[in-house]
Amino acid sequence: MNTIKNSGKGEKAFDYVLAVIFVFIIAMTVYPFLNVLAISLNDPMDTMRNVNFIIPRVFSVSNYIYVFTENSLGGPFVMSIVRTLVGTAVGVICTAMLSYVLSRKDFYFNKLFTMLFIITMYVSGGMIPEYLLLTRTLHMSNNFLVYIVPGLIWVYNVILMRSFIEGLPMALQEAAKIDGANDFLIWAKIILPLCAPSLATVALFVAVGQWNSFMDTYLYARELPTLQYVLYEIMEKATIKIDPHAPAGTLQNAVSPMSVRMAITVIATVPILVVYPFLQKYFVGGMTVGAVKD
Amino acid sequence: MKEKIRSKKQKFSAKLMWKQRYLLLMSVPFVIWLIIFKYIPLWGWTMAFQDVTPKSFAQPIWEREFAGFGNFTKAFTDRLFAQTMINTIGTSILGILLGTVFAILFALMMNEIRFNRFKKVTQTVSYLPHFVSWVIIASIAKMLLNDGGAVDTFLGTQLHLMSTNSPLFWVVVCFINVWKEMGWDAIIYLSAMAGIDQGLYEAAKVDGANRFKRIWHITLPSIKPTVTVLLIMSIGSALNVGMERQMLLSNGIVQDHAMVLSWFAYIRGIGNNNYGLGTAIGVFQSIVSIALLLIANKIAGMLGESKLV
Numbered sequence: 225m226n227t228i229k230n231s232g233k234g235e236k237a238f239d240y241v242l243a244v245i246f247v248f249i250i251a252m253t254v255y256p257f258l259n260v261l262a263i264s265l266n267d268p269m270d271t272m273r274n275v276n277f278i279i280p281r282v283f284s285v286s287n288y289i290y291v292f293t294e295n296s297l298g299g300p301f302v303m304s305i306v307r308t309l310v311g312t313a314v315g316v317i318c319t320a321m322l323s324y325v326l327s328r329k330d331f332y333f334n335k336l337f338t339m340l341f342i343i344t345m346y347v348s349g350g351m352i353p354e355y356l357l358l359t360r361t362l363h364m365s366n367n368f369l370v371y372i373v374p375g376l377i378w379v380y381n382v383i384l385m386r387s388f389i390e391g392l393p394m395a396l397q398e399a400a401k402i403d404g405a406n407d408f409l410i411w412a413k414i415i416l417p418l419c420a421p422s423l424a425t426v427a428l429f430v431a432v433g434q435w436n437s438f439m440d441t442y443l444y445a446r447e448l449p450t451l452q453y454v455l456y457e458i459m460e461k462a463t464i465k466i467d468p469h470a471p472a473g474t475l476q477n478a479v480s481p482m483s484v485r486m487a488i489t490v491i492a493t494v495p496i497l498v499v500y501p502f503l504q505k506y507f508v509g510g511m512t513v514g515a516v517k518d
Numbered sequence: 519m520k521e522k523i524r525s526k527k528q529k530f531s532a533k534l535m536w537k538q539r540y541l542l543l544m545s546v547p548f549v550i551w552l553i554i555f556k557y558i559p560l561w562g563w564t565m566a567f568q569d570v571t572p573k574s575f576a577q578p579i580w581e582r583e584f585a586g587f588g589n590f591t592k593a594f595t596d597r598l599f600a601q602t603m604i605n606t607i608g609t610s611i612l613g614i615l616l617g618t619v620f621a622i623l624f625a626l627m628m629n630e631i632r633f634n635r636f637k638k639v640t641q642t643v644s645y646l647p648h649f650v651s652w653v654i655i656a657s658i659a660k661m662l663l664n665d666g667g668a669v670d671t672f673l674g675t676q677l678h679l680m681s682t683n684s685p686l687f688w689v690v691v692c693f694i695n696v697w698k699e700m701g702w703d704a705i706i707y708l709s710a711m712a713g714i715d716q717g718l719y720e721a722a723k724v725d726g727a728n729r730f731k732r733i734w735h736i737t738l739p740s741i742k743p744t745v746t747v748l749l750i751m752s753i754g755s756a757l758n759v760g761m762e763r764q765m766l767l768s769n770g771i772v773q774d775h776a777m778v779l780s781w782f783a784y785i786r787g788i789g790n791n792n793y794g795l796g797t798a799i800g801v802f803q804s805i806v807s808i809a810l811l812l813i814a815n816k817i818a819g820m821l822g823e824s825k826l827v
Contacts, residue, residue: 234728235729238630242630242631243631243636249644250639250643253647253697254643255668257646257658259662275661275667275668276668276671318548321544321548322544322548324544325541325544330528330538331538331545332528332530332534333545337549341552344556344557347804347808348560348804349556349559349561349563349800350783350797351788352788352797353558353562353563353565353797353800355787355788356562356575356793357554357555357559360575360576374555376548376551377548407538407540408543408544435651436654438766439762455657456766459656459660485657485661486657489657493654504645
């Protein structure tokens with residue numbers, strides 16, 4: 225790897241070839257996002273001319289004003305935020321609790337419960353039985369709970385967190401036991417604080433999953449639209465509803481579907497881009513732990 | 519009195535249950551959740567052998583009409599089935615091949631490059647698309663790849679990437695997937711490479727092996743077990759091409775080549791309200807997946823590779 229020194233001339237040249245390839249990869253990855261951002265910040269009339277640019281030609285925030293005022297993006301935006309916050313908080317606490325219990329080798333049902341959870345990673349009922357359970361049996365259609373409860377725990381995250389807890393020194397738990405703490409207190413007071421890196425990883429995974437989730441809205445809760453669903457609807461219709469009664473030349477008429485779509489795309493992307501780089505060191509470690517164990 | 523946490527074999531007793539009451543309270547609710555949301559749908563597999571419509575779903579299971587393998591026959595003779603199978607297998611084989619090759623290539627380059635700061639930036643950027651939803655990716659892809667989009671403009675030709683009703687669509691979907699997941703998938707290969715004994719490289723260097731020879735004879739053989747395990751797992755899920763991605767990226771023109779099994783199950787099961795047929799397609803998909811996993815595992819074992827189970 226990087227430790228080998230005194231490389232020859234050919235090897236140095238190879239380093240630069242790699243650097244060029246990397247620049248190309250970065251450009252390929254970043255260009256689409258810059259393009260979207262530029263279109264969303266560009267005057268919609270000007271955008272109709274040509275969409276291939278990464279710096280706004282005629283700067284304008286009218287697309288953003290439009291989506292929040294005329295296109296009523298406010299509701300879906302709040303829905304996305306609420307489901308992400310609630311879903312992540314509840315999901316992480318539940319995952320942490322279960323992971324702790326499954327890390328306790330002395331727990332009588334440890335093996336049985338672990339097995340029950342692992343099996344569901346390999347076989348699942350499939351889409352139709354799940355759909356019928358949620359809509360027909362439990363009547364959860366268009367109920368906010370459908371965003372939180374069915375996907376409460378991901379077994380993958382439990383495995384990830386369990387192996388983290390197993391790596392913590394057992395002496396801490398034993399000392400607390402001697403001091404008379406019960407298992408719940410041990411979890412809340414000792415395990416949880418020590419688990420911070422693992423909690424951060426799982427919180428990121430769950431939050432991204434919640435924010436990006438589209439299929440559950442599509443299947444179960446079209447009356448509770450999220451940002452992702454609104455974006456999908458706009459793509460499907462390819463045109464947006466323009467109020468026929470609005471006087472000509474108003475802001476509303478001046479917004480092209482492409483510009484609106486790109487503004488919503490940016491709004492749906494930005495929260496993720498702000499969060500993930502800071503959690504990078506956690507999830508890279510978390511990924512590999514989860515991959516090695518089980 | 520010292521209570522032991524590490525002790526292993528215990529007999530079931532009321533006393534033990536009382537002692538572990540907090541552990542029970544902290545896990546039993548989740549097991550109940552698991553049974554309701556994961557195991558009851560498994561019980562739903564019985565619907566594959568019945569005629570189930572929205573009306574008869576309300577009836578108790580013994581009053582529904584038994585259909586034997588009728589739903590399966592209906593699925594296999596469906597006018598969409600053959601093309602759906604071909605699409606599923608084509609997309610998935612192409613996806614596994616391209617995905618693995620590009621992730622390994624990227625990991626190799628990351629492993630070789632010596633500009634550390636630059637390496638970190640590239641890595642962070644490469645994770646970006648992984649965290650972005652398929653809806654957003656589709657929104658961007660449909661702008662860039664549609665006729666007259668950025669890709670056509672840069673290359674100066676009309677490629678009709680999103681408007682050719684042919685297996686070209688598989689290639690387009692798989693390359694979009696590579697673009698999205700390459701950096702993320704490389705993590706696991708990179709960590710395998712980080713575990714390689716540096717002494718091997720030093721020794722090879724003394725023997726006069728150049729960089730490509732070192733990659734070929736040391737790096738690649740060292741990550742072979744990781745590659746095998748990941749390949750077995752991806753073969754096991756070869757039929758599980760997600761409906762979300764296919765549905766979002768497709769359009770009316772290419773739909774014939776975008777249709778995959780899970781989407782087909784949705785259209786027949788929920789779209790046409792034939793629950794039994796939809797379930798049967800799902801059951802077929804699950805059973806073939808498990809069989810594929812076991813076969814791939816067996817073959818890997820016969821070839822002397824590391825096995826998964």
